[in-house]
């Protein structure tokens with residue numbers, strides 16, 4: 001009689017294989033091209049939509065997996081193919097997480113399908129929190145949301161930056177925007193809003209050229225007197241008013257608009273990092289067995305073999321943390337030691353480290369663009385920066401284990 005098991009069930013194994021096949025046959029062969037083009041790979045998102053991988057039904061069924069592991073497995077396999085293309089496919093789920101994290105059941109039903117559209121009419125979504133002067137310090141948002149009682153509308157003004165899928169208008173784009181309603185209350189005065197596709201006043205600012213994940217679109221989003229219906233306030237006005245009243249009285253509130261989304265998504269971001277790390281490990285293991293120097297395969301040197309042993313060990317350790325956090329999140333277990341942060345921190349740092357080891361194992365071939373390893377290293381770095389930098393993850397863990405609000 002053993003309750004504890006690390007076995008994946010039949011459904012999970014099937015889905016893992018299905019996504020792996022897509023990553024192997026569609027994503028990986030296209031990775032170099034879209035990295036060089038630095039554009040959203042629309043044909044690949046279309047392919048993913050055609051097979052049902054890019055769809056709200058698939059995301060809903062993944063969220064429903066009682067073990068919480070399905071989306072992590074999917075994320076790892078996709079990113080094994082290519083992390084930039086993965087973000088082009090999964091970027092929409094960030095917006096979806098914002099809606100699911102703060103929305104009412106009616107809002108979820110209305111808006112989540114609109115984030116994906118259909119294979120013939122693709123839509124995307126974006127989750128816009130970060131600002132030029134508020135990245136890690138989310139409490140300092142300057143984007144303002146003001147309620148216009150006469151028209152029952154919210155009016156949004158401000159500039160968001162570094163937004164995945166931000167401002168894309170080639171296809172309908174659902175922006176989930178976190179804004180300050182009462183800035184003096186800091187994060188407790190924030191709320192999340194849906195800005196429906198093609199709303200007047202929302203435009204794309206600068207599109208960034210990046211070191212890695214270059215198939216994923218990252219841009220500024222400018223909000224200039226953006227008027228949205230009262231119904232676009234996620235969670236509804238009554239709930240917001242009650243929360244603001246509690247905050248004004250200095251009472252604590254568990255829900256902070258951006259934070260509840262990040263808590264849920266961090267382990268999944270960690271799972272993407274795992275995919276990159278595993279790709280680099282597998283590639284360099286094969287290479288080390290083939291490549292000869294001094295008359296023998298380079299893996300026959302302990303200096304190379306031990307690197308590979310450490311890579312495998314670190315990747316497996318990171319995966320255990322990612323799966324634990326996914327399972328805890330899905331099963332309502334409270335993160336008492338920052339387990340969500342731990343998983344993303346470990347997986348992100350392992351990915352940066354493992355891809356660098358892979359470059360070393362490939363030598364000169366690791367450094368040139370004819371081989372994928374340098375791209376994996378460039379792609380990996382973002383995983384110690386977005387969705388909370390490594391320092392911020394350590395802060396979350398340190399606060400959780402100490403009970404002290406370390407600044």
Ligand SMILES: Cc1cc2nc3c(=O)[nH]c(=O)nc-3n(C[C@H](O)[C@H](O)[C@H](O)COP(=O)(O)OP(=O)(O)OC[C@H]3O[C@@H](n4cnc5c(N)ncnc54)[C@H](O)[C@@H]3O)c2cc1C
Nearest residue numbers: 127128129130135136137162163164218386387388389391
């Ligand atoms: C490619 C890309 C995609 C992104 N996608 C999105 C998106 O879709 N939506 C979105 O809202 N945002 C997105 N971001 C923004 C991302 O989340 C932020 O860049 C990140 O949170 C860090 O904020 P910052 O860049 O302002 O750095 P800063 O907050 O200025 O931090 C700079 C450095 O200081 C350190 N630091 C800051 N405070 C502390 C502290 N208290 N203790 C110790 N160290 C500290 C940080 O760890 C970091 O090393 C994206 C960013 C990139 C690059």
